[in-house]
Structures are given as C-alpha cells and as structure tokens.
Amino acid sequence: xxxxxxxxxxxxxxxxxxxxxxxVRPLLASLRAxxxxxxxxxxxxxxxxxxxxxxIYRVRCEGAEQEQVDAFTRxxxxxxxxxxxDIVHARGAIAASAFSSAPDRPxxxxxxxxxxxxxxxxxxxxxxxxxxxxxxxxxxxxLDEETLARCGTRDVLIVPPSEDRERFSQTRRxxxxxTRMIVPxxxxxxxxxxxxxDALEEPSLQGRVEVLFYGDGSATRRSGLMAQxxxxxxxxxxxxxxxxxxxETLFAASDIAVVPARDSTPYSFGASPEPIxxxxxxxxxMAVADVPAVRTLLTRDRHALFYIPGxxxxxxxAVQRLLDPALRHALASSARSHALNAMGSALRQDAFAQIYExxxxxxxxxxxxxxxxETEDTGIRSAQLVADSPKHSSKSEPPEExxxxxxxxxxxxxxxxxxxxxxxxxxxxxxxREPKERRSQKTIRMETKTARxxxxxxxxxxxxxxxxxxxxxxxxxEIKLVDIEFDE
Numbered sequence: 001x002x003x004x005x006x007x008x009x010x011x012x013x014x015x016x017x018x019x020x021x022x023x024v025r026p027l028l029a030s031l032r033a034x035x036x037x038x039x040x041x042x043x044x045x046x047x048x049x050x051x052x053x054x055x056i057y058r059v060r061c062e063g064a065e066q067e068q069v070d071a072f073t074r075x076x077x078x079x080x081x082x083x084x085x086d087i088v089h090a091r092g093a094i095a096a097s098a099f100s101s102a103p104d105r106p107x108x109x110x111x112x113x114x115x116x117x118x119x120x121x122x123x124x125x126x127x128x129x130x131x132x133x134x135x136x137x138x139x140x141x142x143l144d145e146e147t148l149a150r151c152g153t154r155d156v157l158i159v160p161p162s163e164d165r166e167r168f169s170q171t172r173r174x175x176x177x178x179t180r181m182i183v184p185x186x187x188x189x190x191x192x193x194x195x196x197x198d199a200l201e202e203p204s205l206q207g208r209v210e211v212l213f214y215g216d217g218s219a220t221r222r223s224g225l226m227a228q229x230x231x232x233x234x235x236x237x238x239x240x241x242x243x244x245x246x247x248e249t250l251f252a253a254s255d256i257a258v259v260p261a262r263d264s265t266p267y268s269f270g271a272s273p274e275p276i277x278x279x280x281x282x283x284x285x286m287a288v289a290d291v292p293a294v295r296t297l298l299t300r301d302r303h304a305l306f307y308i309p310g311x312x313x314x315x316x317x318a319v320q321r322l323l324d325p326a327l328r329h330a331l332a333s334s335a336r337s338h339a340l341n342a343m344g345s346a347l348r349q350d351a352f353a354q355i356y357e358x359x360x361x362x363x364x365x366x367x368x369x370x371x372x373x374e375t376e377d378t379g380i381r382s383a384q385l386v387a388d389s390p391k392h393s394s395k396s397e398p399p400e401e402x403x404x405x406x407x408x409x410x411x412x413x414x415x416x417x418x419x420x421x422x423x424x425x426x427x428x429x430x431x432x433r434e435p436k437e438r439r440s441q442k443t444i445r446m447e448t449k450t451a452r453x454x455x456x457x458x459x460x461x462x463x464x465x466x467x468x469x470x471x472x473x474x475x476x477x478e479i480k481l482v483d484i485e486f487d488e
Contacts (some may be wrong), residue, residue: 004360005036005083005087006031006086007079007083008024010090011040011072011094012091013039014058015051022161023111024037033087036056037056038059038079039059040059040072041061046058047060057079072094073101076095077102080102086107090130091113092112096108107359108135109359110133112127113271137157139159140158140161141272142292157355159348160342160343160347162346164345165344168251180209181256182212182251182254182257184275185215185216185274186215187218187224190267191260191273192261192262192289193260194228195309195312200232200316202313205316205320207235208323211237213237214239214240214241214247215241219241251278251284254282254284255322256285258315259279259289260289267293271293273289273293280298285305285329285331286304286331287306287307298335305322305331306318
C-alpha cells in the first residue's frame, strides 16, 4: 500500500452537529492516508487537536467576511508551505481558492459545498478558478452544460450527501397539541431566511406552528436573525445555536422541516443545501427550495414539497399543506426509504476511496486481512523458530525441583537475643528522645508503663517457650512439638 499525505480544507467549523461534520467525518474515518484538516474555529474548540487519526488545525477568523476569507487563505498557504502533500481536497469555493492560488499545488480535488460566506461576489470568481484548476470535481448533483463546458476534460463525479443511518433512526415523537417546524442550518443570507420569516407572516400560518431556527454557532448571525424576528413581532419563533439535546433527537421531535436556499451561488452551481440527508433519515416531512441539487437528490411531491426560492407565498402554501398529518407521514416515509438506499455514509466513503485511488494508485487498495496479520500478533510462528527457542530445545534439561531439607533444625534459646533486642529498641527510642526536663510528667509515666509492659511480656515468653524438632523421612517431614518446663 502506498502511503500518502492529504490536506483537507473547509471554510466551516469542525466538528459540529451539522455542516462540514456530515461530509468530513466519514473521510477521516475511512481514508488510508495521513490527513491534515484546516477549518474554522468554534469558541469551545482548541486551535489544534486530533480526531480519527487526523491532525486538525482551526483558524480563528474575525471581522468582515472578506477579512475572514483572507485569514483562512493565509492559514492554508502556511500549512502548504510547511508540509509536503500528495493531494489537497477543498470543500467549497472559498477553501478551493486557497489551493488554486498556491504556487506549488499537488493534485487537487474540488468538492462543491454550501459555503459559509453570504456575499455572492466572494464565491463566483473562486468557484470558476477552482473549476479551472482542479483535477477532479465532485458535486452532489448534475451540473449544467455551461459548468461542464468550463470543466473541460476534468473528471466530474456525482457524490450525494450522506449521513450516519443508525444515528438518525430514532423513533418519531408526535405532539397533537401543536405542529413543530424546524429550520436547521446556518443563518447566512445565502439560505434566504428572510423568505422564511416573510412566509411566517402569512395569515394562513400565524399561530398554527411553533418554529425553531437551529444550528448556527455564530453569535453575530444569531443576533441578526433575532433582531429580524423581533422587528416583525413574530410569536412562537425561537433561535437556538446549540442545544443540550442531540440534533438527531431534536429532528425526531419535529413535524416539519424547511430547507431554504437562494437560487444563486453556490446552489446555482450545484451545491446541496444542508442537512437534507439527516432530515430524510429522521423521517421529517420537508419543504425544500427548488434548486438544482434538490432536483437531483429528491423527487417533487414524492420525497418532499418544493417551493420556488424567494417566494414567501409559495413557501407558506407548502407549509400549510404539511399541516395535514396524512401527507406528512407519506412524504416522510418515502424520503426515509430513499435516503437509506442513496444517502448512507458508506456510499460516500466508497466513492472517495475510488477518487483517491485514481489520483494515487495503490493508496487505497489495501488488503485488511494482510494488514491484520502484519500489525497484530496472530500467535502463529514457524516450526524452526519454535524448535530453536531455548524453551523447546532438546539439549536443555528441566531444572531440579527443590527438596525438603534433611537436617534437624534446632531453635536456639532466646536468652542471648532478648537483651540485644531490648537494647536496640531502647537505642531507637532514645534517638528521638528529648531531655527529661523538657518533657511532661504524663509522657514519663507513659514510657515507664510501656517499659514495664515489655518486661512482663518477656517473662511470659520465657515460661511458654517450645522447642521444635524436625525428623525427616523419605517422603514427608514431621513436626513434633515438645513442651519444656523451666524452673523459676
């Protein structure tokens, strides 16, 4: 197996419950490579850490969006200059621009993804540069003819978004007293959250749903969204960045999910609005923006209801239709069955293993059976090694077993030993003894009492001594106890 080094970059925080975690985590667990990951830093995460064998370097980006992009690009360039890599892998146009502008660039994988930046101007030019420089372009949906023409002869592979099937398989929870709607994902303008807020102002939805915006860890974007909600005086609408409850449990407790997106960059290029796979596996009925990636991943009116991006009335009509429990159940069941077959994390792992193998032949084509034998002690050794070992050598003779002594052992009387023991104990006691005039009368009385007790013990032992003699036979040794009387 050929050993390779990979630099993976994403303009997103990692790890997390949504976003890059769903796409990056399977790669870290499955790729046969030394992986270094450059990502954004959350407030609670360290600058460097290890996960699934990969080194993670987190970049703290503050200020305006252009300043954040520049800081991230500098961090990627520093990492490229400090290490040698065989393959670089970028998720999103912003991460890809850091690689396309690097002078000495190794083989390049560009994966279209939902970029965190909200300014379209920051993404369009970077996307075109990445298309022109990448060796392999990975997209979750089919690209239009114009984009394919810019790719030229480069490989364009479709890899759908994925999630852990077991993780998002919790039992659905129903709440007859209300209908709960969740809007998961980042709160950037590219998600077109203004369209969702406008739809909630429609008379057909007022007071009929409880709404939860969930998933963005940015305090700036979160406060901006809350200001819009307060300005519109919307009721039963809440904003949460991270919950104490796991995201899979939160999805299972939701009745409706809205996945908004603008019909512009990066979704017009084929990026998928997240987290469609997680919602589908959770069995949540969805109202999804009609962008190219959604048309590839889902079927209209079979897996989800589609609405025209930027039209609040269309979104309000879709949500109103989802208030019907029968329709919700039908759409959710169909979407879950589809996701189990087409959006599992194992499919993504296999697809990228083939991509990396095509760029670095022999890097992923390993035999787990042989690896287990080479790296673990299987307990199998050659016959020659066993024969030559000292333990199995015919020349060596087993050591003799110890036998019982055949001499009589007599215990000497302790008349001579007792004064020595008493003298040593007195010397030891006298080493730390202070002058008598510095000690209290109580301490002197205690020492006197202890000395008398020792003398009484010696006299008692003299009266009760026993002499032991051993008489040996061929197989056994008998112990005879003989009482000896002492004259006082």
